[in-house]
Amino acid sequence: MHRVLKNQIARASAEKGELDIDALLQLVSKSYSEFDRERGRQEHANQLMMAEVEEVNAARDAVLERLSQEHRKLDAALENMAHGLGMYDADERLIVANRRFGGRVSRARDLRARTYSENLQAVRHKILSFDQPLEDIPYLMASGTPAERMVELADGRTVSISFQPLIGGGWVQVERDISEQRRADEKIRYLARHDSLTGLANRAVFNEVITEELERRPNESIGLLCLDLDHFKSVNDTLGHPIGDALLKIVAQRLQRQVREGDVVARLGGDEFAVLQLGGEQPAAAERLSKAIVESLIGSYEIDGHSVQVGVSIGIAVAPVDGHDAETLMRNADIALYRAKSDGRGVFRFFEAGMDEKMQARRQLEMDLRQALLQRQFEVFYQPLVDIPTQKVNACEALLRWRHPVRGLVPPDSFIPLAEEIGLIVDIGEWVLEQACQEACGWSPDISVAVNVSPAQFGSMRLVKAVERALKKSGLSPDRLELEITESVLINDTAHTLELLHRLKGLGVRISMDDFGTGYSSLSYLRRFPFDKLKIDRSFIGDLTRDPEASAIVRAVIQLANTLGMSTTAEGVEDSDQRDLLQALNCRQFQGYLVSKPIDATALHAFLGPKTLTKDRSVA
Numbered sequence: 001m002h003r004v005l006k007n008q009i010a011r012a013s014a015e016k017g018e019l020d021i022d023a024l025l026q027l028v029s030k031s032y033s034e035f036d037r038e039r040g041r042q043e044h045a046n047q048l049m050m051a052e053v054e055e056v057n058a059a060r061d062a063v064l065e066r067l068s069q070e071h072r073k074l075d076a077a078l079e080n081m082a083h084g085l086g087m088y089d090a091d092e093r094l095i096v097a098n099r100r101f102g103g104r105v106s107r108a109r110d111l112r113a114r115t116y117s118e119n120l121q122a123v124r125h126k127i128l129s130f131d132q133p134l135e136d137i138p139y140l141m142a143s144g145t146p147a148e149r150m151v152e153l154a155d156g157r158t159v160s161i162s163f164q165p166l167i168g169g170g171w172v173q174v175e176r177d178i179s180e181q182r183r184a185d186e187k188i189r190y191l192a193r194h195d196s197l198t199g200l201a202n203r204a205v206f207n208e209v210i211t212e213e214l215e216r217r218p219n220e221s222i223g224l225l226c227l228d229l230d231h232f233k234s235v236n237d238t239l240g241h242p243i244g245d246a247l248l249k250i251v252a253q254r255l256q257r258q259v260r261e262g263d264v265v266a267r268l269g270g271d272e273f274a275v276l277q278l279g280g281e282q283p284a285a286a287e288r289l290s291k292a293i294v295e296s297l298i299g300s301y302e303i304d305g306h307s308v309q310v311g312v313s314i315g316i317a318v319a320p321v322d323g324h325d326a327e328t329l330m331r332n333a334d335i336a337l338y339r340a341k342s343d344g345r346g347v348f349r350f351f352e353a354g355m356d357e358k359m360q361a362r363r364q365l366e367m368d369l370r371q372a373l374l375q376r377q378f379e380v381f382y383q384p385l386v387d388i389p390t391q392k393v394n395a396c397e398a399l400l401r402w403r404h405p406v407r408g409l410v411p412p413d414s415f416i417p418l419a420e421e422i423g424l425i426v427d428i429g430e431w432v433l434e435q436a437c438q439e440a441c442g443w444s445p446d447i448s449v450a451v452n453v454s455p456a457q458f459g460s461m462r463l464v465k466a467v468e469r470a471l472k473k474s475g476l477s478p479d480r481l482e483l484e485i486t487e488s489v490l491i492n493d494t495a496h497t498l499e500l501l502h503r504l505k506g507l508g509v510r511i512s513m514d515d516f517g518t519g520y521s522s523l524s525y526l527r528r529f530p531f532d533k534l535k536i537d538r539s540f541i542g543d544l545t546r547d548p549e550a551s552a553i554v555r556a557v558i559q560l561a562n563t564l565g566m567s568t569t570a571e572g573v574e575d576s577d578q579r580d581l582l583q584a585l586n587c588r589q590f591q592g593y594l595v596s597k598p599i600d601a602t603a604l605h606a607f608l609g610p611k612t613l614t615k616d617r618s619v620a
């Protein structure tokens with residue numbers, strides 16, 4: 001019998017001495033109710049516990065899921081990273097490796113679980129070279145020293161490998177394929193040392209080469225030629241940079257054809273080139289080479305349907321006489337080049353002591369010239385032109401003068417070429433135009449004014465605007481303005497030049513061909529543009545009455561002009577015999593000391609007489 005029931009029977013019998021069934025039933029039923037309550041509590045507790053366990057299980061599953069997600073992401077990242085990545089453990093065994101590990105030399109899965117030394121052995125034959133030993137990596141890692149190695153593979157690739165030791169042993173190894181970067185670096189290095197247009201050495205490299213060669217050949221003489229193309233700027237300005245670039249390339253090729261094996265050709269910048277001449281007998285070798293270069297470069301180039309003319313000037317310095325170092329040699333060759341250019345272009349000059357001072361003087365002149373316009377040191381003189389049939393002045397040529405505070409009156413021939421070279425002629429030329437138009441308004445209306453226009457002003461359409469402005473500002477009738485241009489404007493015979501000339505003519509002004517017979521004397525341009533007038537250069541007139549050849553030329557020119565419907569002017573007429581002969585040859589106009597030298601505006605008024613004063617000059 002159950003201990004509880006035994007107890008209850010005892011308790012139900014206790015009062016009356018015998019078993020009280022009712023009391024017993026009460027006791028039993030109470031017991032049951034208690035039992036039920038207890039079981040209910042138990043069940044509740046069980047449920048609570050079950051719920052808790054489920055919660056814990058769900059949480060654990062979530063964590064596992066997250067972990068495996070992280071793991072997959074990490075795996076994906078590892079597999080997709082651009083570099084090879086591997087991890088060796090403390091026993092030097094590869095425990096992690098992504099797909100790229102092994103540098104495509106070996107498959108990562110073949111390397112996994114093997115030691116570093118085994119793996120190195122396996123790929124050894126595919127390695128061409130390395131910058132530092134690969135064997136000692138395990139020792140370095142064990143001592144906690146990070147390392148980096150550059151490895152060239154047999155297939156041409158370059159791989160950089162970094163080794164990063166881990167706390168507790170082992171290391172992480174990252175392999176980067178740097179072949180592209182290496183190629184780019186090499187390209188940059190090449191570009192930094194070469195001129196990208198011509199492929200020639202650039203200035204920096206050229207200087208290095210000079211220094212090296214001077215050291216290598218202490219007892220030899222070396223020639224240094226500095227070259228500058230003549231008229232290149234006008235090619236660039238009128239035909240555009242693509243044509244200019246093409247021209248530079250051809251020049252570079254022709255130069256390389258002239259030099260001997262071992263000589264170095266460089267492009268120093270713009271249209272400047274240089275040659276280092278080695279192993280020749282100097283100065284004879286430099287002279288020979290310069291002549292050959294001048295001959296091969298001067299002339300006409302056919303580029304893209306354009307006929308382009310350039311020349312070259314060369315300055316030469318010879319080591320060791322003209323300098324022991326690159327800097328001095330370059331400077332002296334440059335000075336000689338300046339000299340060559342001012343001596344008329346298309347020539348070469350050796351450096352000479354004393355040239356330096358001349359160049360300083362030229363620099364000074366350049367600085368003064370830049371100041372001159374600002375400080376109003378320019379003045380326009382005028383020289384009358386006489387109409388031969390009527391013997392009357394019917395035009396005056398504006399001729400520029402520079403009243404220099406120290407040098408006095410400077411003639412145009414000594415500064416206009418420089419002003420053209422430095423581009424200042426554009427501003428000066430526009431100033432002359434305005435002055436001349438203004439001045440001409442004070443003359444009798446049957447007297448025109450002739451203004452010289454420099455080829456350098458033909459670079460842009462700006463000239464058309466300048467002429468328009470000068471006419472408008474002064475109120476001068478366009479048919480009283482003549483523009484004198486020289487043959488050199490047409491040397492780069494281009495659509496641009498012709499368009500500009502036609503536009504000028506469209507304004508109603510006249511165009512004269514100045515200094516006819518001195519330039520490149522290609523008569524073809526006379527057909528291409530309807531000049532109003534030919535001005536026969538004074539070099540023909542000076543000999544006119546003495547030299548039958550000169551008179552034959554002048555006669556032919558006048559006939560040609562008449563046939564083409566152009567007027568003619570003879571320049572530099574100094575005596576009446578010349579004038580009479582010109583009259584007999586049917587020349588229309590002349591100009592020269594016979595009538596008057598160029599004189600200032602006031603003197604011109606006196607010369608032309610008061611009747612020509614149609615305007616109050618003090619207002620003008």
Ligand code: C2E
Nearest residue numbers: 399400411412413432452453454572573574591592593598
């Ligand atoms: P050009 O256009 O041929 O001007 C005529 C030159 O011949 C002038 O020299 C004049 O003084 C000189 N001349 C005139 N008659 C005689 C003569 O009978 N005998 C001699 N021996 N010479 C005579 P100038 O004034 O020294 O000018 C020289 C050159 O400078 C001009 O030659 C012209 O090409 C240039 N020039 C002058 N002014 C200007 C200007 O405003 N702009 C530009 N671009 N050039 C100018």
Ligand code: CA
Nearest residue numbers: 397452484514
């Ligand atoms: Ca002239």
Ligand code: CA
Nearest residue numbers: 514515535571
């Ligand atoms: Ca002239």
